[in-house]
Amino acid sequence: MLPLDAVAYTNRWRPRHPAEKAFLSLGLLTCAVALPPWPGAPVVGVVAAMLLLGPAGVAPRQVWRAMKVPLGFVTVGSLPLLVAVGGTPWIRFEPTGVPLALQLAGRATAALLCLLLFAATTPLADTLPRLNRLGVPPAITEVSALMYRMLFLLLESVRTVREAQASRLGFRTWATSYRSLAGQGGAIFVRAFERARRMEEGLALRGYTGSLRVEVEQRPVSQPFVVATGVLLVVVVVGTLTLRRVLA
Structure with missing residues (x-):
């Protein structure tokens, strides 16, 4: 977080x-x-x-x-x-x-x-x-929520890959650092693509119809x-x- x-x-x-x-x-x-x-x-x-x-x-x-x-x-x-x-x-x-x-x-x-x-x-x-009640299309709020969730997953992936590269002396010199950063970018891209595919399949298997219904806690103004x-x-x-x- x-x-x-x-x-x-x-x-x-x-x-x-x-x-x-x-x-x-x-x-x-x-x-x-x-x-x-x-x-x-x-x-x-x-x-x-x-x-x-x-x-x-x-x-x-x-x-x-x-x-x-x-x-x-x-x-x-x-x-x-x-x-x-x-x-x-x-x-x-x-x-x-x-x-x-x-x-x-x-x-x-x-x-x-x-x-x-x-x-x-x-x-x-x-x-x-709550933005849907103000007329914001559900597609916008749902994509925003998914991107928000994916952000934390990508940050965790970056930390994991970087720790693995550092353990293998991947940042010992400038040359190895550039090579590690390039490999890190490729690994994160592949992981993000794979997570997005799995998320899409999970939504389809749960009968996704174009709207994600979530329970909103009622709070009086x-x-x-x-x-x-x-x-x-x-x-x-x-x-x-x-x-x-x-x-x-």
């Missing part, structure tokens, strides 16, 4: 209805995108982080572990705004790009925290079956939580606009 999935199954908000958490996280995401980046991004980011670390009960190290790779992409995507190309010298530092880079990084980080607020509190197994979320979003919008007017 991936670390983010483990957090999604063990946090305090796990028993809540996915619609409640989607309303909260998507509402904050809308604020992060629609409000001015300053001070909107810091306000939304702080609120999302406080909800993650406080009521949701996600540990700081778990949040950092889930965010560090996307934050690397945010940083790399912001750096080109600090560089100007053309003229003399041909490539140079552009001071006017600093505010734009900070705005981009701040807004992207706030949006990342909003998405993490949903992903770290809601397992995919709770979300996919908490009206106080929805009302509190609406109040929080209003406070975020009003507070951001007020701070912007004060700091202007």
Whole structure:
């Protein structure tokens, strides 16, 4: 199981209805995108982080572990705004790009925290079956669920093959490492193909008719939580606009 999935199954908000958490996280995401980046991004980011670390009960190290790779992409995507190309010298530092880079990084980080607020509190197994009620075709949710399941099987296969190659000194030199990686790719492809074929045969033998029926746990939507979320979003919008007017 991936670390983010483990957090999604063990946090305090796990028993809540996915619609409640989607309303909260998507509402904050809308604020992060629609409000001015300053001070909107810091306000939304702080609120999302406080909800993650406080009521949701996600540990700081778990949040950092889930965010560090996307934050690397945010940083790399912001750096080109600090560089100007053309003229003399041909490539140079552009001071006017600093505010734009900070705005981009701040807004992207706030949006990342909003998405993490949903992903770290809601397992995919709770979300996919309920999407059919919103009009999403069953074929899309079923293919997504199968791909999600196959992902863990492929990761396990990669670990097994890599351990076997390492035990045979397959990564001793650069040449053996390249050869091992090529063999690893071929072995994983064959295993994935074989698992897909066996899964297709298993579904056919069980009378698959184009729809996978799964039992969905019934969870009532908490009206106080929805009302509190609406109040929080209003406070975020009003507070951001007020701070912007004060700091202007």
